[in-house]
Amino acid sequence: MSTNNIRPVSLELHPIETGNYRIATPAIQEFYELIIRCLRYRTSGALIYGPSRIGKTRSIEYLRLLLAEKYPKITTYHVQAEHKPRHAEGPFFSSLLEAVGYPEPDTGSNPTKRIRLNNKIKEACSRAGSGTVIFFIDEAQRHSENEYEWLRDVHDHLDRQQIKLFTFLVGQEDLFSTKVNLQCAGKTQIVARFMVEEFAFYGIRNVQDVATCLAGYDNSTFPRNSDWTFTRFFIARGVDSGYRLVDDAQVLWDAFSSLHNKSGLPGKLEIPMESFTRTVEIVLKDSQALDEVKYRPAKSLWVQAVRNSGYVQARIAVGRTLSEFNHVA
Template identity: 65%
Template sequence: MSLEIPRPVDPSLHPLMTGNYRIATPAIEEFYGLVARCLRYRVTGALTYGPSRIGKTRAIEYVRLLIARNYPRMTSYHAQCEHKPRHAEGPFFANLLEAVGDPDPNAGSNTSKRMRLALRIREAAARAGSGVVLLFCDEAQRYDDNEYEWLRDVHDTLDRQQIKLFTFLVGQQELLAQKTALQVAGKTQIVARLMVEDLAFYGIRNAQDVATCLNGYDQTAYPERSHWSFTRFYVPQAFDAGYRLVNDAGKLWEAFEAAHHKASLPGQLEIPMESFARAVEIVLKDSELRDARGYGPETVLWQHAVRHCGYVQSRHATGRVLASAA
């Protein structure tokens, strides 16, 4: 039986159990392409927008991992923009100070917070040996015009200190509307610094996208550089006999399609990464007990996984169509 085959690490520590892993989707690859292009062409700001719960936060984390690997001398931060009843300077800078690791982000006056933010970023850039820093602002549609102005001030301050800050605003569709409103209002200095390019983020939209993501489970190894891909970790006998999750891309897509239509959900099928990952995890965990040479998950197991992955439930809960702008 599969469970009797020794694994290189305790199964309870595997990323599939802890949830601490990221798989690339075509949309994430496009997002990384946008970031790399901005770095190459010195474009200091871009925005990425899409429906809620489609996987944008996971995308930020994945892109930051790629940046750390491909640009080891660059520092990146992930700021979670907070919902605030009023938009005050103090909480804005405290939020950014928390993102850059300041030990006491709420301490001091607004002026001292501004100065400390620039200092923390400058120190990190010096440690990394590069004058380039990336800031990802998640749920950025929560910012108002004043906060964009303060963010532009941070850019200008760092610019004078020979540090180039690249800001990537990530949020819901309202973010694109904010860009348009700023352009109409003539606030082109904000757009030119923070919103030069824009990218529509989307979920998993067809069987080919499903195959791309499933291939990630077949190829990603844990521990790194071992022969234990995520798929092999759970079904080693089937894997060694040739089974790959990517073989079942059609089955999984059809199971989501059937669930989408059965629930009479509006719009085209577009699978959020959270629901997709949960479905794959259900199949791998349930397959572990059935592993054997020649084993492959049956269609009914994929259907079971889709029923329990939260896709239909979350769509009913939000009542929103997950169709991105083209």
């Protein structure tokens, strides 16, 4: 790699500084494989559930970018299910209109909102040259039975227009309970449409997962297609001397494991993506001023970064072990 260490752009513009980047994890890869499987077999819906702050929302953003690159003709939307004191049709369709980019999602009657939504989706499919649409509905555990029925109406209307809608319900562990409750109530029309497949989203569970994620920083570049990997942008001399973040996978895993055990947290170690990325960002930023030939971050730096990552606070906030939600789909 080049020894010219003059950065091509300002440090303030780097994705690590702006937070505008996504790193793939084994869970995200499994999520992606689920999507491709649903598309291939025309399975119209799946639910993806797990504890809060584990990386589900970030996975949606990553997967939309990946799908845009791999399957540019597929139209995808990120729908945010909102907490509402009552589940009314108008706010539901407003949230869908906002997701598809309608400029005034709160205006108009309910029938008008339905028409606008369908027309907006049809326009997007026409531009893309495909009749395939994906809804990622985030925090889907907030939806009621009525909202799933309204979503079914959207699905049926688009189907009559030769547009195939695939829906991925993403939410907390309550979402799995929602499926069970609907099954017990005999609401097969909802379950069979939107909840056919299941996937329990998970965090970083072992040193191999850590290595996979660290390799993402070592291989991602900014500017794109340059030789300025994320790691090199902050540790140029160290990287040019052979260092890679993946070299410290065991060090990082051990630091999290030690903190987990010393804090008396229950269950096996499973690192939420938010805590992991914050740790790596701290190490990269602090290493910038320390960078030199043959530099590599000290073990103490990793340990301190893990302590400042918010991991313990996140686990206490969840209030139970992450692993207990890893149901087998």
